[in-house]
Amino acid sequence: MTALLYRVRNLVKDYGTGELRTQVLKSVNLDIGEGEFIAMSGPSGSGKSTLLTILGTLLSPTSGELEMLGQNLLSLDETGLSKFRSAHIGFVFQFHHLLPDFSAEENVAFPAAAMSRFGSKPIRERAAALLDRVGLAHRRTFRPSELSGGQKQRVAIARSLMNQPELILADEPTGNLDRASASQVLDLMREINRTERTTFVISTHDAHVASYCDRTITVVDGAVS
Amino acid sequence: MPFVAVVAWRYVTSNWTQSALLIAGVAIGVIVFVFMTALIAGLATFLTKQTTGNIAHVSLEPLERTSRALPGADGATQLVARVAAIEKRAQILDWPVYLRIAEAAPGVVGVSPQINSSAFLIKGQAVATVAVNGVVPDRLNAITDIGGNILQGEANLDLNGLLIGVKLASTLGLGVGQPVTMRSDRGGERSLTVRGIFKSGIGSLDERVAFVNIQAARRLADLPQGVTQIEIKLADVNTASAVAQTLARATGLKATSWIERNAQLFVALHSQAQTGMLIQIFSLITIVIGVSSALLLTTYRRRAEIAIMRSMGVTKRFIVTAFLMQGLFIGALGSLAGAALGYWLCVFLATVASRPDGSGFPIAPEQGGYLAVILLTIAGSVLAAVLPARAAAGIDPVAVLNQ
Ligand SMILES: Nc1ncnc2c1ncn2[C@@H]1O[C@H](COP(=O)(O)OP(=O)(O)OP(=O)(O)O)[C@@H](O)[C@H]1O
Ligand SMILES: [Mg+2]
Numbered sequence: 001m002t003a004l005l006y007r008v009r010n011l012v013k014d015y016g017t018g019e020l021r022t023q024v025l026k027s028v029n030l031d032i033g034e035g036e037f038i039a040m041s042g043p044s045g046s047g048k049s050t051l052l053t054i055l056g057t058l059l060s061p062t063s064g065e066l067e068m069l070g071q072n073l074l075s076l077d078e079t080g081l082s083k084f085r086s087a088h089i090g091f092v093f094q095f096h097h098l099l100p101d102f103s104a105e106e107n108v109a110f111p112a113a114a115m116s117r118f119g120s121k122p123i124r125e126r127a128a129a130l131l132d133r134v135g136l137a138h139r140r141t142f143r144p145s146e147l148s149g150g151q152k153q154r155v156a157i158a159r160s161l162m163n164q165p166e167l168i169l170a171d172e173p174t175g176n177l178d179r180a181s182a183s184q185v186l187d188l189m190r191e192i193n194r195t196e197r198t199t200f201v202i203s204t205h206d207a208h209v210a211s212y213c214d215r216t217i218t219v220v221d222g223a224v225s
Numbered sequence: 226m227p228f229v230a231v232v233a234w235r236y237v238t239s240n241w242t243q244s245a246l247l248i249a250g251v252a253i254g255v256i257v258f259v260f261m262t263a264l265i266a267g268l269a270t271f272l273t274k275q276t277t278g279n280i281a282h283v284s285l286e287p288l289e290r291t292s293r294a295l296p297g298a299d300g301a302t303q304l305v306a307r308v309a310a311i312e313k314r315a316q317i318l319d320w321p322v323y324l325r326i327a328e329a330a331p332g333v334v335g336v337s338p339q340i341n342s343s344a345f346l347i348k349g350q351a352v353a354t355v356a357v358n359g360v361v362p363d364r365l366n367a368i369t370d371i372g373g374n375i376l377q378g379e380a381n382l383d384l385n386g387l388l389i390g391v392k393l394a395s396t397l398g399l400g401v402g403q404p405v406t407m408r409s410d411r412g413g414e415r416s417l418t419v420r421g422i423f424k425s426g427i428g429s430l431d432e433r434v435a436f437v438n439i440q441a442a443r444r445l446a447d448l449p450q451g452v453t454q455i456e457i458k459l460a461d462v463n464t465a466s467a468v469a470q471t472l473a474r475a476t477g478l479k480a481t482s483w484i485e486r487n488a489q490l491f492v493a494l495h496s497q498a499q500t501g502m503l504i505q506i507f508s509l510i511t512i513v514i515g516v517s518s519a520l521l522l523t524t525y526r527r528r529a530e531i532a533i534m535r536s537m538g539v540t541k542r543f544i545v546t547a548f549l550m551q552g553l554f555i556g557a558l559g560s561l562a563g564a565a566l567g568y569w570l571c572v573f574l575a576t577v578a579s580r581p582d583g584s585g586f587p588i589a590p591e592q593g594g595y596l597a598v599i600l601l602t603i604a605g606s607v608l609a610a611v612l613p614a615r616a617a618a619g620i621d622p623v624a625v626l627n628q
Contacts, residue, residue, distance in 0.1 A: 049627055053623050053626070053627075056536065058535070058536055058622050058623050058626075059623045078541065079540055079541070079542070082535070082538050082539065082541070083540070084538070085536070085537075085538035086538020087538070089538070091536040091537070093533075093536075093626060096532075097533075099529075099530050099533060099534070100239075100530070101235050101236065101239040102235065110534075110537060110539075111537040111538060111539075113231075114228060114537065114538075114539045114543055115227075115538070116228070116234075116532070141382070159537075163538075173504040177560040198309065206541060
């Protein structure tokens with residue numbers, strides 16, 4: 001077993017209050033090792049997106065323990081969480097990809113530039129290198145509206161890598177893509193996982209995606225198996 | 226440039242039509258502000274000039290022999306009234322000395338010793354009460370430009386010479402060269418000849434004032450040595466109070482500035498300035514509301530982007546700063562454009578809308594309050610961005626990303 005990256009214990013997430021209160025996650029226990037490539041499946045509405053946003057510190061759980069890289073995430077305040085997220089976690093979403101007013105390269109550079117306060121030359125160079133890596137060096141100056149769905153998703157992956165995070169959370173990253181583009185995106189993530197040992201958790205409805213992964217976890221009845 | 230400024234600038238420039246409209250709105254508010262400020266300042270200058278153009282700025286007069294309160298035997302005060310009628314007229318006896326002191330004072334451009342009294346001007350059956358101004362002939366124009374406004378005849382003040390305004394001339398049916406009798410309130414009487422008829426444009430002057438030679442006035446007023454006042458004109462009317470104080474100290478005479486005599490002008494100017502300020506405040510409020518509502522709309526339009534940024538670990542502070550900076554850029558662009566256009570408008574009005582007599586539209590383009598309006602507008606726009614910035618930072622990324 002590799003070193004432990006993420007540890008989740010007795011995670012509970014309720015939505016709403018009073019009569020409308022629904023418990024989406026009842027008791028989630030999960031260990032994620034460094035360098036794992038995990039598929040997360042489960043029926044629609046089972047709580048995959050909810051779990052991913054909690055893992056990504058965008059959403060706070062009702063109760064439970066969350067520990068990443070030895071850091072108790074529930075002890076951090078808003079700003080502390082932002083900083084932690086910026087340094088250690090990357091996101092790739094199904095629909096919401098890129099910032100429309102920025103070029104592909106600027107989108108990739110954004111997470112680092114926002115942290116460093118000045119968009120410096122090394123940041124631009126790294127962004128260019130990442131774009132090259134996802135096969136879009138020739139689209140550096142293109143705006144998102146000038147890119148195809150698959151290209152946008154590859155830019156989003158390049159962006160999620162910008163701050164060299166340990167964990168990338170992808171919520172149905174191929175849900176919107178045709179088979180060929182989906183394979184391209186999955187190949188890319190798998191390759192990054194192999195060369196950089198970046199950990200991936202990818203939610204999906206698609207058995208095809210699961211076939212790329214080392215391990216598949218399933219969210220059912222508010223728990224993970 | 227800090228990256229957050231790059232982001233803010235990109236947001237302002239990415240949708241130019243929208244930003245240009247917003248900036249134009251700000252600029253219009255600024256133009257209104259500049260126009261009002263320049264107009265109020267121009268009007269103040271114009272009214273002050275009109276008021277001070279033909280009057281003495283400082284008048285030196287003998288100290289009034291006022292009623293004096295004397296301590297009574299039992300500690301009460303007794304009033305000793307003066308009986309004006311039987312006293313000699315108050316006069317300045319050593320006037321040649323004071324004349325030199327006044328002429329030497331800084332900023333003094335004209336000095337005129339005068340013997341002023343009131344008299345009746347009698348022409349056959351017609352009688353008019355006039356204010357007699359006895360002046361030294363070559364100082365006739367020191368305070369009011371009578372010589373330059375002669376309609377008929379000439380500005381000749383020999384010992385029997387008389388200069389009157391057009392209205393007085395028509396009241397009495399007088400023409401140049403005609404004789405007329407002047408009877409002083411001190412009983413003196415003299416036959417004078419109308420040498421010139423002037424039109425100053427100032428009603429009271431054209432209707433009631435008669436200029437005579439100071440020697441003639443001396444006899445009429447029964448003042449063998451002194452003068453009743455020394456009138457002084459200044460280069461800068463705003464220094465009148467200070468000059469009056471200096472001269473009062475130097476001469477021991479009573480020195481009155483035009484400012485004391487024209488209190489109603491300052492009341493008018495004050496209320497004018499207040500009206501202007503009200504309009505200025507409203508134009509600033511309009512700017513703030515406009516910027517605020519426009520930016521609030523963009524926060525809604527950009528909520529998906531804001532959610533993406535937050536998922537990248539961009540802090541709330543970054544988002545707040547980015548929106549405040551949008552306010553800053555819009556305020557800066559709008560105020561600079563507005564100030565430039567406002568200046569241009571004021572200059573245009575000052576030159577093009579000039580009246581036939583040469584006096585322009587009373588506006589002072591150089592007094593548009595440019596620095597103030599630019600700073601206030603920028604500050605106001607940043608302030609206007611506070612609400613949108615907080616709304617943007619408050620967007621819940623999860624709610625947006627799950628849509
Ligand atoms: N903000 C919310 N308020 C109330 N209920 C919510 C909220 N967000 C999600 N839910 C509910 O939580 C449950 C889990 O939603 P979630 O989006 O995590 O499911 P999912 O597994 O990602 O589904 P899908 O496969 O369709 O994306 C759903 O029943 C949903 O209705
Ligand atoms: Mg989902």
